[in-house]
Amino acid sequence: MNDNRLEPTLHELSRPGRVAVTMPAPSRRANIPPELLRDELRLPEISQLDVVRHYTRLSQLNYSIDTQMYPLGSCTMKLNPKVNDAITAMPGFADAHPMQTADQSQGSLAVMHGLQRILAEITGMDDASLAPLAGAQGELAGVLVIKAYLESIGEKRTTIVVPDSAHGTNPATAAMAGFNVVAVQPQPDGDMDLEHLREALEEHGPTVAALMITQPSTLGLFDRNIVQVAKVVHGHGALMYGDGANLNAITGQVKPGDLGFDVMHINLHKTFSQPHGGGGPGAGPIVVKEHLVPFLPSPHVVLDAGGSTLEAGSNRGSSNLHPPASSFALVDPPFSIGRLGAFHGNFAVLLRAYAYISSLGGEGLRAMSEAAVLNANYIRARLRDAYYLAHEERTCMHEALFSAKKQKAQAGVKALDIAKRLIDYGYHPPTMYFPLVVDEALLIEPTESESKETVDAFCDAMLAIAREVETDPELVRTAPHTAPLGRLDEATAARKPKLRW
Amino acid sequence: MPTPDDRRYSKEHEWLKADGDEGSIGITEYAQEQLGDIVYVDLPEAGSSVAQFEKMGEIESVKAVSELFSPAGGEVTASNAALVEKPELVNTDPYGEGWLIRIKTGDTAEADKLMSAADYDAFVQGLG
Amino acid sequence: MTIDVARIPDAPNRRLGDTPIVQHPYIPLTDDDRKAMLATVGVRATADLFADIPAEHFRPEIDLPDALTELELLDHTRTLAARNRTAADNACFLGAGAYRHFRPSLIDPLVMRGEFLTSYTPYQPEVAQGTLQTIFEFQSLVCELTGMDVANAGMYDGASALAEACLMACAVTGRKRIAISDRVHPNSIATVRAYAHGRDIPVEVQPHGEFSLSDEYACLAVQQPDFLGRMAVAASEWGDAAHHAGALFVVAADPVSLGLFRAPAQYGADIVVGEGQSLGVPLSFGGPYVGLFACREKYTRQMPGRIVGETTDTNGRRGYVLTLQTREQHIRRERATSNICTSQQLIALSTAMYLATLGPTGLRRVGELCFDKAHELAARIEHLPGFSVEDDEPWFHEFVVRTPKPPVEINAALLERGIIGGLDVSDIRNRMLLCVTEMNTADELDRMVEALAEVSR
Structure with a gap:
């Protein structure tokens, strides 16, 4: 080699x-028209x-959760219980064909129906769709639902307001759904600036379709103005879109539906423990209030009262059957935004989420968010003297937002360098340079899965690096030193792309 | 690197260097420094036209993308073909080989809306 | 809202709080840990950390079934799984977009390794070379299969990949009209419609083979084999027609068929997409799967999704990184090529393992076995009274059978005999779409022929 x-x-x-x-070997010689055959x-x-x-x-x-702590802010890298993998491998699920009729698929549909109701209950919404195949697709579905709803009541609204601390998917999604994007800035304390929001809504007036907002925010803070924000937004005839990326912090503590959200997507690969798999698959169910239910994507799982007509272009073949009473069916909602993929959503992902929630129950979910928030605040307390803390005056939710600006001023050591040095200590780097509104951001999310000893060891490593910045900054600037490779030349990779062998 | 005083500068960190009724356009040392390693430049084709302070293309570094705003209006006579293979020329020689486009300048009054080298330096200083 | 426990079958009725369970296996903090940590944080109780939540909404009632232990959970889910009738214990002749193929035994233990399964998107290349190299290899394999120049790391599934391909064609051509064949899978057409509606782009479904294009169209999208299993010989003419109109030719291809049939690049495709599921991915009631996406090199920068490229590290050693990221949502935001930020990596990995394991000979054989067995079954059904096979065009492993009775009735009778029948594609006639793969044994074919003869009597 x-x-x-x-x-x-x-x-x-x-x-x-x-x-x-x-x-x-085939039993006979394939008699294939030669003009269709490939030569090599x-x-x-x-x-x-x-x-x-x-x-x-x-x-x-690779670094992975199974091998080390992975404190990636905004990504919720928690335990992925092996029992969930065992369940998805059960032949009764793994060998279920998506085009089979509903009456042959009652087990799968029971899981899906159960999960729809569970997610609606957890978030204080009225119904859920499991069709979106990823968080970003859930966003697209949610925004398309808003678009369809507004069209149905004769409103042509073309703008979506997005805080500039938002995930990049939010503006990208709004654009995919044909909306213009207007950015608003948070107040210095991290909460939504109500005055600025009112101004934006007044300026763009009747064209605003929705406010897209992450709660808790990408700054790791619960927005104390949220109820007011919802009132202002609704007062302008616009809707509240919730990005559920940070749901892990508040599950069981508050229901977004109670705060005024109309629609929200949930990243099952974050809060509900679908393994990230190096970049998918995940799933992005959306939950909605009653007025948006008729617009949900296809298909939707319903409890069939018995023999009623099933509108199911999606699972044609079942549409002519009359399943027995009290069975589940797949239907197209009456004013559905349509399909987001070939079948019914990422079923095995949904099944893992169902299993995860079943393992915890309501009380367990509350204990989960509590532990996640306590772990984050503990890290915040332990590191606040060594690193600049973005919102010093407030406790955080499930993630602590630091900045390396002290280290940068001190020795020209950037967030990137600190992150890479953590690799040498055996930890995956935290999220860096996000949210964009904080310079040299380091966003740390421990999740509830980590023990106090692990969190302590991580904090010790962060403190050791802060000392190294003072004593030997070059060591930090040139990290990592123990990884399989040193830093990679990303500029050449992009200038002269070599994308295949 | 001193800011050359043979050309004029915009607040968007582009420069315009007049040469008869033609002008060449590029980005400043400060801009390339801020962007970091340039990996791709998307420029208007020869024959198209650009307007002063309006979008004329995009410039990409590894992890950022910025819009380019033309410091002057006119018809594009050439775009720098060398940047296709070597976009890093913008980093290494922003005022020379890393030029972006040449245009046939029309309105001479446009240059008055741009800054001198000294004014630009002061402007950048003010950005902190 | 109340969740009726009875509707979530077989969940034992016991609350976590009923008995003082201090520890949950997923939450390691002990009471002592909490006390010490709260002291460090400087608050009295965890509830204080949630002080920003409006008091009237804090800690609402959550009406969920009670927590299950692992033992109970396995029992509960096994009961649910048993309510499905599946290909695990029935002969399956259903395809229509999801296909049961042989999955070599080495895939599961390798793909389920924690280092693959529980790692994140490889934004930190120094500690993600495993994932990054497998993506680079996946891209290369997709290029080999499709004959295209470049491929991305993967899309959600085949249908959404097709939708993204059509939108990409609009971005490349600057045009706002999509033409799509009526022999594309109806669910894929529906997906293209939903995506296109977002950008207010009209989608025109045109009769297969009689395409009519003008300079308004961004693309012509077709499927090979088409929804009814047929392979078009005339595909290159359609490619020419699309190019003549200045539109892109988009082909959705089944990757297993590409072991046998010519690559879409050979008949003029500009973008090739595909449902990766057929490369040995479990059916799993429809997902997760992976969409394949490949195109000509000149369109690389308009391609959606993640892309990995080769480079070197500070010591000159070869490595891989995510590249051309400025196309993506986390940098270009509202001007991104798409909002997608997954590559279904684990599924993509499993399909790469499948291709690496089968190799060219194995994949060709899978194709031949499918072709042979399907044509054998078709020939035998053709001899049954009342049945006839639509055989006017070449086809791969799916075919349309005209049946003497409504397929619904036939399928119900087949299921009683342990057979999952075909998809009902009746128009004014009774028609059924049957699929045969290498997984269907000779005995299953016999049983199918016998059963069809019986039920039609």
Whole structure:
């Protein structure tokens, strides 16, 4: 192997004639029209052991929750219980075909219906759709629901107001749904600036469709003006869209529906423990108040009172059947925004969330958010002397927002450097440079899954790095030193993209 | 690097260097410094026209994208083809080989709306 | 709202709070930990940390079924799973967009390794080379399969990938009209419509093979094999027609079929998408799957989704990073190519493992087995009285059978015999879409033929 490779690619491992698995020979010669056949197929040819070693070795180059603390702010990297994987692997779920009829799929539909009701209950909403395949798609669904609702009452509104501390998906989503984006800024204390909001609403007046807001905010704070904000927004005939990215902080403590939100998406891969998988799959169910229910995406799971007509273009084949009383069915809501994907949502992800919530129950969910918030505040208290704290005067929710501005002024050490140095201590870096409104941001989210000892050890590492900045800043600026690779040349990667072998 | 005084500057950190009835346009040392490693530049094609202080393209670093606003209006006569292969020229030589486009300038009064090198330096100083 | 426990079947009725369970396995803080931590924080109780929440809304009643132990949870979910009739214990002849294929045994233990399963999006390349290299390999494999120049790291699923492809075509051409074949999967068409409605772009469903385009159209989108299983010989003519109109030619292809059939690049595709599920991903009632997305090099910067590129580290060693990120939502915000911020990475990884394991010979064989077995079943059904197979065009592993009775009745009778039948695609005639893959045994084919003969009597 060349020195400069951590692991050869599949292509480099390939030798003509090798196989990792054999398939049975066809019983007769395929009589395929020759003009349709392909002449070459350059897939790798690798022995079974080499395939196994390749992926095992690659896995060992990753940091993961299963191997170390992953304090990524805004990402809620919590325990992923193995029992949930065992459940999704049950043949009764794993081998269920999405085009099977509802009467053959009652187990899966019971899970989905149960989860719809659970999510609505947790968030204080009236109903839920499990169709969105990811958080960002949930946002798109939510905004399209708003658009459809407003059109239904004869309103043409074209603007969505988004705080500039928001996740990038919010403005991107608003644009995908055909809306203009107007940004508003928070007050210095992190809460929504009611005056600025009123001005924005007055300026854009009757064109504002909704305010998209994350609660708790991306600053890790619960917005104390939220009830007022909702009143102002509703007063202008606009709707309240909640980004549920930070739901882990408030589950069981407050219901967003009670605060005035009309629609909200939930990241099941955050609060409800779907493993992140290195970047998906997740799921982004949306929950809505009653007036938005008719516009939910297709399909929607309902409890069929027995023999009633099933409108289900989505699962054609079941539409002519009359399932027995008290069974579940898939339907298209009457004014649905339509489909977001081929089938019924990321079922196995939904199943894991259902299992996770079932393991905790209502009291357990409350204990979950409590522990997550306590862990974050503990980190906040332990690190506040060493690092600049963005909102010193307030306790935080599930994540603590620091800035490396002290270290930058002191020794030219940036948030990035501190993050990379944490790798040497065996921790995944926290979220950096987000939210954009805080310079040199370091956003730390421990979740409820970490024990006090782990959180303490992490804080010790952060404090040690703060001392290193004073004594040996170069050590921090050139980190990491123990990772499989040093810092990578991202500029060349983007200037001369090499995107395949 | 001293700011060259053979050209005029905009508040959007672009420069205009007149050369007869043509002018070349680029970004300043301060701008390239702020952007970091430039990886891609999206420029108007020759033959198209640009207007003063209006969007004329985009410039990308690894983790940021910024809009380019033309410091003067006119018809584009050339865009810097070397930047396709070597966008880093904007970093290494923003006032020379890292130029972006050339235009046929029309309204000479436009240059009056731009700053001198000294004024631009003071402007940047004020940004902290 | 009240959740009626009875509607969430088989949940034992016991509250976590009933017995003083101090510890939950998912929450490690003990009472002593809490006390010490609260002292450090400087508040008396955890409730004080939530003081910003309006008192009248704080800690509402949450009406949920009671917490289950792991033992109870497994029992509960097993009971629910047993309420499904699935391909696990029935012969399955249902396809229509989701396909049951052989999944080599090495995939599960490797893909479920915690270092893959529980890692985040690889924004920190120094500690994510495993994920990053697998994405680079996935992109390369998708390029090989489709014949295209570049591929992204993955989309939500095949249908949403098609929708994004159509929107990308609008961005590339600056046009606002989408033409799509009526033989594209109806759920994919519905997805394209929902996405296009967001940007107020009209979607025109055109009769398959009789496409009519002008300089208003951003793209022509077709599916290969189409919704009824058929492979078009004329596909390159459609590509020419699209290009003649200045539109992009978008092809949704089943990746398993590409082991056998020519790559869409060979007949003029500009963007190729596909449902990655058929590459050995469990059916799982419809998800999670992964959308494949590949295009010509000149459109790379308009491509949605994540992309990984090769580079070097400070010591000159080869490594991989997320690249061209300025296209994405976290940088370009409202001007991003899409709002997508996942790549269904774990599923993409599993499909890459599938392709690496099967190799060219294995994938071709899967295709041949599907083709042979499906054509064998079709030939035998053709001989049954009252049945006929629509065989006027070449097809892969799905075919339309005209049936003597409504498919609903036939399927109900088949299920009694342990067979999951085909999709009802009746128009004015009774029609059923059947699918056969390498997973269908010779015995299952016999049983199917026998059962159809019986039920039609």
